[in-house]
Amino acid sequence: MCNLSMGVLNKGISVGKMKKAREMAYRLRDKGMSCEEIADVAEVDIDTIQEWLAEREEMLVK
Numbered sequence: 001m002c003n004l005s006m007g008v009l010n011k012g013i014s015v016g017k018m019k020k021a022r023e024m025a026y027r028l029r030d031k032g033m034s035c036e037e038i039a040d041v042a043e044v045d046i047d048t049i050q051e052w053l054a055e056r057e058e059m060l061v062k
Contacts, residue, residue: 018044021042021043021044022052024038024041024042025038025042025044025049025052025053026052026053026056028041028042029053029056035049035050035053
């Protein structure tokens with residue numbers, strides 16, 4: 001497989017993992033977990049978790 005194909009494959013895997021982490025963050029927040037706890041469990045930095053949750057709140061308000 002050429003380098004370009006490998007890059008596309010790796011990016012797709014990364015995007016899929018981040019999508020699952022975001023969905024998990026939503027579920028964990030609904031269960032009352034803090035951003036710090038969610039970041040630890042999801043293995044994503046806290047700034048990203050806070051951003052995801054803020055975006056979700058905006059969507060729910062609209």
